[in-house]
Amino acid sequence: MTRILIVDDEPSMRDVLSIALSDEHYEVVTANDGDQAVALLQEEPFNVVVSDIRMPGLDGMGLLRRAREAAPDTDIILITAHASTDSAIEALRLGAYDYITKPFDVTELKITIRHALERQMLRRENVLLKSELTEQHLFDNIIGRSEAMQRVFNLIQRVMDSSSTVLIAGESGTGKELVARAIHYNGDRSAAPFVAVNCAALPPQLLESELFGHVRGAFTGADRHKEGLFEAAQGGTILLDEIGDMPLELQPKLLRVLEDRRVRRVGSTSDMAIDVRVLAATNKDLRAAFAAGRFREDLYYRLNVIQIDLPPLRQRGEDVELLTQHFLSELSAEAGKRISGFSQQAARMMQAYDWPGNVRELVNAVRHAVTMESGDVVQAESLPAAVVDADASRQAAAAPAASEPAREGPSSQAQPSPPARSLSEAGFELQAHLDEVKRFYMQRALVRADGVQTRAAEILGMSFRSFRYYAKKFGLGEASRDG
Ligand SMILES: Nc1ncnc2c1ncn2[C@@H]1O[C@H](COP(=O)(O)OP(=O)(O)OP(=O)(O)O)[C@@H](O)[C@H]1O
Numbered sequence: 001m002t003r004i005l006i007v008d009d010e011p012s013m014r015d016v017l018s019i020a021l022s023d024e025h026y027e028v029v030t031a032n033d034g035d036q037a038v039a040l041l042q043e044e045p046f047n048v049v050v051s052d053i054r055m056p057g058l059d060g061m062g063l064l065r066r067a068r069e070a071a072p073d074t075d076i077i078l079i080t081a082h083a084s085t086d087s088a089i090e091a092l093r094l095g096a097y098d099y100i101t102k103p104f105d106v107t108e109l110k111i112t113i114r115h116a117l118e119r120q121m122l123r124r125e126n127v128l129l130k131s132e133l134t135e136q137h138l139f140d141n142i143i144g145r146s147e148a149m150q151r152v153f154n155l156i157q158r159v160m161d162s163s164s165t166v167l168i169a170g171e172s173g174t175g176k177e178l179v180a181r182a183i184h185y186n187g188d189r190s191a192a193p194f195v196a197v198n199c200a201a202l203p204p205q206l207l208e209s210e211l212f213g214h215v216r217g218a219f220t221g222a223d224r225h226k227e228g229l230f231e232a233a234q235g236g237t238i239l240l241d242e243i244g245d246m247p248l249e250l251q252p253k254l255l256r257v258l259e260d261r262r263v264r265r266v267g268s269t270s271d272m273a274i275d276v277r278v279l280a281a282t283n284k285d286l287r288a289a290f291a292a293g294r295f296r297e298d299l300y301y302r303l304n305v306i307q308i309d310l311p312p313l314r315q316r317g318e319d320v321e322l323l324t325q326h327f328l329s330e331l332s333a334e335a336g337k338r339i340s341g342f343s344q345q346a347a348r349m350m351q352a353y354d355w356p357g358n359v360r361e362l363v364n365a366v367r368h369a370v371t372m373e374s375g376d377v378v379q380a381e382s383l384p385a386a387v388v389d390a391d392a393s394r395q396a397a398a399a400p401a402a403s404e405p406a407r408e409g410p411s412s413q414a415q416p417s418p419p420a421r422s423l424s425e426a427g428f429e430l431q432a433h434l435d436e437v438k439r440f441y442m443q444r445a446l447v448r449a450d451g452v453q454t455r456a457a458e459i460l461g462m463s464f465r466s467f468r469y470y471a472k473k474f475g476l477g478e479a480s481r482d483g
């Protein structure tokens with residue numbers, strides 16, 4: 001319901017306005033002076049305040065100032081005795097929505113209020129639209145539905161409009177640079193440059209002049225002035241990548257820049273003020289690095305105001321399929337191919353692989369598969385050797401003595417390896433054997449999914465309905481819960 005606050009020291013005026021506005025089905029509250037109005041505004045939301053300018057105590061102008069702070073979304077309409085007074089103009093300058101002059105017609109006030117409410121509605125829609133766009137941008141290029149990635153998205157959203165230093169930690173290929181870019185391009189510095197520098201790539205002296213710049217003659221070969229990357233990132237963001245490899249002798253200089261927000265070119269005698277947001281990324285455990293004396297503790301704490309941890313891909317299995325599908329459609333379109341998916345075996349191998357190179361390795365694996373595959377479904381043979389080999393050695397490690405027939409019935413405990421049978425002269429019941437194999441993997445998946453059937457079904461690429469059906473059939477239901 002729309003809420004209006006009327007502020008006037010004259011009781012008759014309050015009554016007239018109350019009755020007129022209640023007729024419009026607004027909820028009307030009244031206050032005798034500015035102070036009482038401010039107290040009310042601090043407690044409850046109002047859409048519009050209608051206030052007289054001249055009042056004892058806190059007057060209309062004072063109320064306007066306080067209200068802009070206490071309730072910035074509330075529109076203020078002031079009532080003044082003379083149209084052309086300075087105070088009317090001053091009121092607009094201070095952010096009043098409008099003013100009306102006495103004596104006034106209530107209809108005029110009603111129209112003004114209606115306009116204010118319309119604008120508020122537009123503003124709310126706009127804010128909504130904006131936050132949807134931002135979200136979309138984030139979700140556009142960083143793929144992930146795992147809980148761990150949801151946490152990352154959340155953190156990005158919380159830090160992107162601030163200027164605080166953020167340390168992004170994660171194994172190689174987990175998307176640290178991607179996250180850094182998302183923070184920059186979704187934040188209010190997006191129009192200014194994003195500059196990334198790899199602290200591990202250069203020898204100390206070069207890195208120093210790269211970061212801070214140098215003046216002519218600073219060292220042999222410095223034949224002209226050079227702007228540093230901190231200067232180049234002015235107004236924007238700098239990503240200090242592989243910060244764990246920053247040479248120890250440069251660390252105090254970096255610390256000074258972070259503390260003073262000033263840089264000094266190598267060889268120069270004067271400082272320059274910089275306004276640059278610092279993001280740092282590391283695939284090393286910085287804590288361990290400073291314990292070992294390779295990283296300054298004070299710099300660590302200065303950088304690590306907020307930390308975003310990117311979990312390795314093997315710890316977010318449900319993202320593997322999503323990423324695989326995403327890159328498959330992107331890369332197969334790029335290659336002019338129409339590959340719609342992965343064979344069950346190939347999908348299983350991708351899912352079981354432990355991705356030491358994380359998302360980067362997965363992208364490369366999909367690219368490899370797209371290049372190699374000539375059909376419209378990726379077969380296991382088209383996957384990179386690392387993925388296929390890992391699968392083979394897993395099978396070998398799990399396999400029992402070569403062709404020992406499986407004897408367990410359908411309700412036995414989980415076995416260490418899938419039931420395997422050789423095709424003897426006598427032949428065997430294929431369907432029963434397949435059921436055994438199915439049961440074997442379902443049980444394993446249930447263990448991996450902590451008994452949650454929906455998740456176990458996902459792991460096996462089965463629908464929940466069919467998983468539930470077979471779980472019941474095989475007597476797997478009792479020990480497990482539904483998702
Ligand atoms: N969640 C994700 N969604 C989509 N693509 C991703 C995701 N994570 C990483 N990538 C892609 O994987 C590749 C590696 O990511 P990025 O360069 O950000 O990793 P990194 O953590 O900085 O690695 P390194 O430590 O080796 O520098 C990039 O091509 C990136 O676009």
Ligand SMILES: [Mg+2]
Pocket residue numbers: 176177241281
């Ligand atoms: Mg990187």
